[in-house]
Amino acid sequence: MVEGLPASGVPAAEVLAEVRRLRAADRPTHGGQLFAYVYDPAVPGLDELAHSAYALSAQVNGLDPTAFPSLLAMENALVGAAASVLGGGPGSSAPEVVGSVTGGGTESLMLAVKTARDARADVGAPRLVVPVTAHAAFAKAAHYLGVALDLVPVSPKTLRPDPADVAAAIGSSTVLVACSAPSYAHGVVDPVAAIAEIAAAAGVRCHVDACFGGWTLPYLRRLGVEVPPFDFSVPGVTSISVDLHKYAYTPKGVSVLLHRDAGLRRAQYFAFAEWPGYTMVNPVISSTRSGGPIAGAFATLRHIGDAGYLELARTTLAAVRGLAEEVAGVDGLRLLAEPEATVVCFTSEDPALDLFVLVDELTVRGWHTQPQMAYGDLPSSVHLTVTAAVAPRVADFGVDLRAAVVAARAAGPVRLPAELLALAGALTPEQLTPELVAGMAAGLGVGGAGGSAGDSAAAEDGAVSSAPLPERTAMINTLLNAAPVRLRERLLVEFLSLLQRPSY
Numbered sequence: 001m002v003e004g005l006p007a008s009g010v011p012a013a014e015v016l017a018e019v020r021r022l023r024a025a026d027r028p029t030h031g032g033q034l035f036a037y038v039y040d041p042a043v044p045g046l047d048e049l050a051h052s053a054y055a056l057s058a059q060v061n062g063l064d065p066t067a068f069p070s071l072l073a074m075e076n077a078l079v080g081a082a083a084s085v086l087g088g089g090p091g092s093s094a095p096e097v098v099g100s101v102t103g104g105g106t107e108s109l110m111l112a113v114k115t116a117r118d119a120r121a122d123v124g125a126p127r128l129v130v131p132v133t134a135h136a137a138f139a140k141a142a143h144y145l146g147v148a149l150d151l152v153p154v155s156p157k158t159l160r161p162d163p164a165d166v167a168a169a170i171g172s173s174t175v176l177v178a179c180s181a182p183s184y185a186h187g188v189v190d191p192v193a194a195i196a197e198i199a200a201a202a203g204v205r206c207h208v209d210a211c212f213g214g215w216t217l218p219y220l221r222r223l224g225v226e227v228p229p230f231d232f233s234v235p236g237v238t239s240i241s242v243d244l245h246k247y248a249y250t251p252k253g254v255s256v257l258l259h260r261d262a263g264l265r266r267a268q269y270f271a272f273a274e275w276p277g278y279t280m281v282n283p284v285i286s287s288t289r290s291g292g293p294i295a296g297a298f299a300t301l302r303h304i305g306d307a308g309y310l311e312l313a314r315t316t317l318a319a320v321r322g323l324a325e326e327v328a329g330v331d332g333l334r335l336l337a338e339p340e341a342t343v344v345c346f347t348s349e350d351p352a353l354d355l356f357v358l359v360d361e362l363t364v365r366g367w368h369t370q371p372q373m374a375y376g377d378l379p380s381s382v383h384l385t386v387t388a389a390v391a392p393r394v395a396d397f398g399v400d401l402r403a404a405v406v407a408a409r410a411a412g413p414v415r416l417p418a419e420l421l422a423l424a425g426a427l428t429p430e431q432l433t434p435e436l437v438a439g440m441a442a443g444l445g446v447g448g449a450g451g452s453a454g455d456s457a458a459a460e461d462g463a464v465s466s467a468p469l470p471e472r473t474a475m476i477n478t479l480l481n482a483a484p485v486r487l488r489e490r491l492l493v494e495f496l497s498l499l500q501r502p503s504y
């Protein structure tokens with residue numbers, strides 16, 4: 001008897017019912033009420049198309065494109081479209097652009113950093129320069145790849161770095177300078193042209209992280225929005241990442257990393273012949289990878305097409321402007337930045353209006369927003385990733401936002417016990433014992449005894465159930481917000497580790 005496996009196979013219909021039951025606990029992926037994690041264009045039939053294409057290629061292995069030329073063809077088509085959207089390809093100033101399809105933005109950024117590092121064998125202790133607003137995946141890349149990270153501050157007003165500070169951060173060991181178009185947290189486009197020029201003058205590569213906005217900024221520009229140059233039309237830009245699983249609205253697991261030319265890409269590849277098996281040659285981190293996401297993405301791009309993406313950008317822009325107006329109309333809330341892409345980000349300027357309580361009040365009303373912690377000079381904030389599906393919901397959001405604000409004011413700010421707050425402010429990560437973490441988690445309603453088979457009332461005999469998670473998160477967020485960043489990281493690791501326990 002193997003624990004955790006049914007003794008004999010469960011019929012397909014029952015298994016699917018089990019998945020459906022588990023999925024019911026998830027946040028809604030469609031309907032424009034979830035402002036992070038998912039990107040919904042609300043195009044009728046698109047899901048069905050993407051799923052069919054996905055299923056057709058799910059068993060195909062991207063390990064060897066010569067065995068599965070369908071995948072090579074579809075990848076080259078995705079790269080061609082991405083290059084063309086981002087100022088490269090035939091007739092552009094960057095006709096030699098090449099690229100690779102990766103599994104996501106993080107993988108694209110890790111590869112951009114790896115490529116820059118490995119292209120500079122002359123540098124013993126490589127360094128990476130990014131604004132503090134750059135995506136956390138750069139820190140992950142630096143950590144995994146043994147590259148030191150140099151963070152450049154941003155102005156609390158513009159949320160952009162001063163190019164002079166970027167210049168000052170570049171040294172002889174800098175292998176890569178990166179910036180965002182736009183940043184995930186605030187949706188702000190960095191001064192790419194100035195930064196790329198500085199990098200070029202220093203002989204350093206410059207990566208533009210357009211994972212979030214690479215597929216919207218060019219369309220927004222065509223709609224008349226002022227978008228500064230950020231793509232391959234900027235001479236010093238050597239690579240760009242764009243996530244197709246964001247605003248190209250493809251299934252998850254598809255991003256593209258572009259280089260200005262094949263020479264700049266060379267160090268991205270890994271080949272190894274010194275073993276008795278097949279000679280391995282990989283463009284990306286994964287070796288075996290499913291053709292499903294690639295075929296799903298291929299179908300999505302072809303079905304929506306250029307005119308379709310322009311219309312989706314138009315719809316999204318209307319939603320962004322509508323949401324920003326609703327937020328700006330609430331006393332005590334302030335937009336952290338004037339929206340210039342597809343993010344609406346706001347903070348509270350009224351101590352009686354607790355942002356984390358507001359987040360919970362919105363959740364109760366069905367709106368799932370993303371709280372962001374205070375960092376340096378920047379206050380805590382609420383992030384909304386806006387997609388086309390939000391457009392018909394803007395007025396509803398406004399009504400519920402005003403009601404949530406009234407409720408949050410009535411509830412008042414979170415008051416954590418003074419000892420707990422003091423503890424959060426003074427603890428070092430090393431002082432966190434498993435007992436202390438378990439105690440905190442229990443007090444905050446995280447993890448706990450649930451999660452194993454049969455514990456939940458909803459679960460049938462032997463069925464898998466989902467772990468209970470707290471609906472109200474203001475206490476947790478307040479505690480995390482009070483903790484220094486290293487402790488915040490450790491607490492989240494410990495909490496997640498409590499949730500990630502095998503079920504039998």
Ligand SMILES: *Cc1c(COP(=O)(O)O)cnc(C)c1O
Pocket residue numbers: 103104105106107109135137180182183184209210211212213243255
């Ligand atoms: C989402 C995002 C990433 C990371 O992408 P994943 O697909 O989540 O790995 C990197 N940079 C920016 C700007 C992003 O928005």
